[in-house]
Amino acid sequence: MKWDTSKADKQYEKECVVAPETPGSEPRETQETLSNLLHETRRFAPPAELAAAANVTAQAYTEAEADRLAFWEKQADRLSWSTRWNTALDWNPPFAKWFVGGELNVAYNCVDRHVEAGLGEKVAYHWEGEPEGDSRTITYADLQREVAKAANALTELGVGKGDRVAVYMPMIPELPITMLACARIGAIHSVVFGGFSASALSGRIKDADAKVVVTADGGYRRGAPSALKPTVDEAVKECPGIERVLVVRRTGQEVDWTDKDVWWHDLVDRQSAEHAPVPHDAEHPLYILYTSGTTGKPKGILHTTGGYLTQTAYTHHAVFDLKPENDIYWCTADIGWVTGHSYIVYGPLANGATSVIYEGTPDTPHRGRFWEIVQKYKVTILYTAPTAIRTFMKWGDDIPAKYDMSSLRILGSVGEPINPEAYVWYREHIGGNRTPVVDTWWQTETGAVMISPLPGVTSAKPGAAMRPLPGITADVVDDQGESVPNGGGGFLAIRDPWPSMLRTIWGDDQRYIDTYWSRFEGMYFAGDGAKRDEDGDIWLLGRVDDVMLVSGHNISTTEVESALVSHPKVAEAAVVGATDPVTGQAIVSFVILRGSAEEGADIAAELRNHVARTLGPIAKPRQILVVPELPKTRSGKIMRRLLRDVAENRSIGDVTTLADSTVMNLISEKLPSAKSED
Ligand code: ATP
Numbered sequence: 001m002k003w004d005t006s007k008a009d010k011q012y013e014k015e016c017v018v019a020p021e022t023p024g025s026e027p028r029e030t031q032e033t034l035s036n037l038l039h040e041t042r043r044f045a046p047p048a049e050l051a052a053a054a055n056v057t058a059q060a061y062t063e064a065e066a067d068r069l070a071f072w073e074k075q076a077d078r079l080s081w082s083t084r085w086n087t088a089l090d091w092n093p094p095f096a097k098w099f100v101g102g103e104l105n106v107a108y109n110c111v112d113r114h115v116e117a118g119l120g121e122k123v124a125y126h127w128e129g130e131p132e133g134d135s136r137t138i139t140y141a142d143l144q145r146e147v148a149k150a151a152n153a154l155t156e157l158g159v160g161k162g163d164r165v166a167v168y169m170p171m172i173p174e175l176p177i178t179m180l181a182c183a184r185i186g187a188i189h190s191v192v193f194g195g196f197s198a199s200a201l202s203g204r205i206k207d208a209d210a211k212v213v214v215t216a217d218g219g220y221r222r223g224a225p226s227a228l229k230p231t232v233d234e235a236v237k238e239c240p241g242i243e244r245v246l247v248v249r250r251t252g253q254e255v256d257w258t259d260k261d262v263w264w265h266d267l268v269d270r271q272s273a274e275h276a277p278v279p280h281d282a283e284h285p286l287y288i289l290y291t292s293g294t295t296g297k298p299k300g301i302l303h304t305t306g307g308y309l310t311q312t313a314y315t316h317h318a319v320f321d322l323k324p325e326n327d328i329y330w331c332t333a334d335i336g337w338v339t340g341h342s343y344i345v346y347g348p349l350a351n352g353a354t355s356v357i358y359e360g361t362p363d364t365p366h367r368g369r370f371w372e373i374v375q376k377y378k379v380t381i382l383y384t385a386p387t388a389i390r391t392f393m394k395w396g397d398d399i400p401a402k403y404d405m406s407s408l409r410i411l412g413s414v415g416e417p418i419n420p421e422a423y424v425w426y427r428e429h430i431g432g433n434r435t436p437v438v439d440t441w442w443q444t445e446t447g448a449v450m451i452s453p454l455p456g457v458t459s460a461k462p463g464a465a466m467r468p469l470p471g472i473t474a475d476v477v478d479d480q481g482e483s484v485p486n487g488g489g490g491f492l493a494i495r496d497p498w499p500s501m502l503r504t505i506w507g508d509d510q511r512y513i514d515t516y517w518s519r520f521e522g523m524y525f526a527g528d529g530a531k532r533d534e535d536g537d538i539w540l541l542g543r544v545d546d547v548m549l550v551s552g553h554n555i556s557t558t559e560v561e562s563a564l565v566s567h568p569k570v571a572e573a574a575v576v577g578a579t580d581p582v583t584g585q586a587i588v589s590f591v592i593l594r595g596s597a598e599e600g601a602d603i604a605a606e607l608r609n610h611v612a613r614t615l616g617p618i619a620k621p622r623q624i625l626v627v628p629e630l631p632k633t634r635s636g637k638i639m640r641r642l643l644r645d646v647a648e649n650r651s652i653g654d655v656t657t658l659a660d661s662t663v664m665n666l667i668s669e670k671l672p673s674a675k676s677e678d
């Protein structure tokens with residue numbers, strides 16, 4: 001029995017339902033402002049040594065503020081252009097063109113120019129397969145040869161400039177090679193995460209009207225070969241526009257073969273290793289990438305060439321303080337998500353970095369695999385997601401403690417708000433209390449990091465993304481689009497165009513306008529709630545769609561979840577607002593307990609009181625449900641809209657982007673007892 005008792009509910013009403021706060025009776029400003037409940041006082045100043053040698057200092061803020069466009073032009077100059085631009089920005093709201101008239105080749109910038117600079121023998125990727133001992137070292141010279149061959153192969157398959165290429169691959173070197181080959185010839189890649197179903201794949205192929213798919217027989221997941229080709233076969237049957245399917249042999253699994261199929265080793269290996277990169281217009285499309293689908297139907301986000309590469313390269317240099325000569329950088333995201341596009345492929349390669357790519361899961365063959373990889377390659381910069389960090393916390397401190405991770409100097413987080421407990425755990429147990437943690441806020445749409453500490457400048461607060469990066473004008477605004485004062489909460493918005501912004505939703509300008517540019521006049525609406533603390537620093541509060549309205553107060557899911565996770569028995573938490581006859585909405589919490597915690601009868605009351613003590617009685621959950629798992633997207637984000645369906649006893653909505661669809665059954669099984677309580 002995990003649901004709260006009705007006695008506790010009576011108590012909840014007494015504490016939360018105070019007359020002037022019933023829905024509808026509050027002044028508008030209060031109702032539209034997100035509550036600002038969480039108080040976090042820990043601070044971590046940058047290590048002196050790091051600050052003294054940092055790539056970017058506080059000066060960058062001043063510089064960008066004085067002349068934003070000149071600042072971005074300076075960052076664009078970090079790249080090699082075959083023709084310089086004549087205008088930094090052509091802004092015809094909401095359509096932007098950056099570095100107008102400029103021409104460059106992304107693959108040349110990411111690969112050839114480093115070889116030309118004498119860095120051909122430098123390692124671009126240490127690739128680590130999931131089966132132990134299965135690794136490859138790829139230098140910049142290797143990458144240049146492989147990309148040239150793949151570009152020649154795509155050309156032979158009839159792929160030309162502007163054509164779309166769907167990519168459905170495991171995390172193997174041929175994946176970045178394919179992306180770079182597309183960029184080289186001006187084809188537009190659409191990478192679809194290798195865990196998606198045939199219908200998700202065919203939907204994306206059709207939406208982008210791709211003519212070629214690049215895939216593999218399979219990849220390794222959880223200690224076994226996991227097939228990809230059958231999914232492609234099924235998808236391609238639905239997609240008459242697909243002319244050829246290029247297949248890498250990775251696992252050696254048996255595959256069905258059609259006359260559209262061609263093996264990578266048959267076609268690519270016999271190509272010339274020479275390919276002259278042709279310059280493309282700065283606004284030539286680079287790729288389409290569909291969003292994670294956490295809040296609804298995925299959108300085909302379009303990114304272009306010059307501005308995108310400028311900002312991904314700059315932010316990778318600034319936010320991670322990347323020193324290409326010494327650093328070993330590892331971003332654990334899948335390349336199928338934007339984080340992988342920008343911070344495994346384009347940003348790091350443009351900067352000439354040495355990166356690690358890992359094919360598999362963190363618990364194969366054991367739960368120390370990540371830390372073993374850090375130790376093996378002496379990783380200095382690690383970039384991962386809060387969902388992974390909370391999983392590592394759940395597995396226990398003793399696991400990372402077994403490895404030598406003294407090489408680490410900077411840690412990054414992305415994908416969701418990182419709750420302070422997870423942040424502090426990450427810093428302590430992974431970073432040995434030495435490393436700054438950069439909490440980077442951005443989206444598929446923004447293309448690159450927008451809000452983040454700078455590791456050599458910022459005294460970071462656990463749980464806060466802190467300040468917009470130099471050159472970015474992010475703001476927290478109220479319902480009317482006015483900046484909120486320090487201490488206030490509201491909506492995250494971006495006031496000015498930025499180089500790596502999405503240019504549109506593929507094939508749907510109207511949806512682009514409606515989704516991002518119609519909520520506030522002249523401003524980009526990110527869809528996230530945020531607060532600005534007393535120092536003016538920004539904290540992300542989760543999706544606006546997820547915000548709860550309890551007795552006239554807008555309460556963010558993030559703050560309540562953070563409070564729950566700060567309890568020693570809780571490993572993970574997800575919170576939603578469910579319709580409530582008395583309070584308008586009431587807070588319903590789903591929690592996963594830590595390995596060692598007992599699920600005893602009093603746990604619900606204990607956690608409800610803990611939240612009330614931490615955030616105040618208004619944030620006290622009506623119900624606490626202990627669950628074995630939470631519904632997450634394939635990119636590891638919690639899908640609160642499905643939990644809301646559960647909490648309001650509706651049939652469950654679209655689950656196609658869910659990582660494991662059986663999770664919802666496990667949760668729903670606990671439901672009958674819930675219904676009787678309301
Ligand atoms: P969809 O838009 O289809 O619902 P999605 O928003 O989950 O999918 P992404 O573009 O991968 O797809 O995710 C971006 C979102 O992730 C942001 O809008 C924000 O809600 C969240 N996010 C990313 N980084 C952070 C961060 N550092 N702190 C808080 N939230 C973050």
Ligand code: MG
Pocket residue numbers: 291295443527
């Ligand atoms: Mg989104």
